[in-house]
Amino acid sequence: MGRETKETEENRKTRHKMVVVAPHVSIITLNVNGLNSPIKRHRVAGWIKEQDPTICCLQETHLSPKDKHRLRVKGxxxxxxxxxEQKKAGVAILISDKVDFKAKQxxxxxxxxxxxxxxxxxxxxxxxxxxYAPNTGAPKFVKQLLIELKEDINNNTIIVGDLNTPLTPMDRTSRQKIxxxxxxxxxxxxxxxxxxxxxxxxQKQQVTHSSQVHMEHSQGLTIFWEPKQTSINTRE
Structure with a gap:
């Protein structure tokens, strides 16, 4: 009972914190599994416009450094x-024209x-x-990357992506082990x-979802991380 009360209180504080600052910034993230097809790029562009986020993060774009024009979305x-260079992996961040964003680094x-x-x-x-973590050795890759970027991670940091690894029982299928x-x-x-x-x-809602919905979240394709003290709101 004591643990449940504590967890409920922590979840309440997290929700309250996010509601207070909303809608500060909204972020969506998607593994697109290649964007070399014009039809697929059109569909993704339509999806971004429909979701209308502040920031859109894409993984596995399979584009070359010269293909920036293929990511153009109005707005x-x-x-x-x-x-x-071999059109493998690939990540991208698109930021809406509706917000005042200035890149520093x-x-x-x-x-x-x-x-x-x-x-x-x-x-x-x-x-x-x-x-976008590689299919082989993903946990080790992510851990090493976090170590390398440790000095850059602070209270205003948000980490998203496709980690290709189940971090919790909620993420994994019956065949996957921690x-x-x-x-x-x-x-x-x-x-x-x-x-x-x-x-x-x-977490609380997941218990009541069907097994199909659980499987959709089990692959770890959608992850949001932030330091516990941050005040930035995100939504899927």
Whole structure:
């Protein structure tokens, strides 16, 4: 009873914190599994317009560094991306013209596995990290990346992406197990005081969902992380 009361209180505080500042910024994230097809790009552009977020994060774009024009969406002129020359992996961040965003620093890798942007959004500092972890060795990759970016992660940081690994029982299928590398990754998240705000908000609701809905969340395609003290609101 005591633990349940404490967890309920923590969830209430998280929801209250997010409601108070909403709608500060909204973020959507999607693994697009390749955007070289004009039809697929059209569908994704339509999806972005329909969702109408502040920021859109895409993973596995499969574009080259010269393909920035293929990510153009009306109303989202700010496009930041990290790509692989072989058109593998690839991540991108699109920012709506409706907001006052100024980029101050960008970090990314040549493999197209992540991109980090630091800037100001409506004159408030924000750091956004979009990750696409490789299919092999994903937990180790994410842990190492967090270590490398540790100095950049602060109270205004939001991490999203496709991690290709089940972090919790909520994420995994019956065939997947939490191994040593995943445990070490979770320990690193705790050490860095990062909280998975998406699952914090849906944890209670997940129990009542059908098994099909549970499977949709089990692949870890949608992740939101933020330090526990942050005041930035996100929505799926």
């Amino acid at each position: 989202w002129r700010t496009i930041l991306q990290a790509n692989n 960008i970090k990314k890798d040549k493999e197209g596995q992540y991109i980090m942007i630091k800037g100001s959004l409506h004159q408030e500092d924000i750091t956004l990290i979009n990750i 191994n040593k590398e995943i445990i070490e990754l979770n320990e690193k998240l705790d050490q860095m005081d990062l909280i998975d705000i998406y699952r914090t908000l849906i």
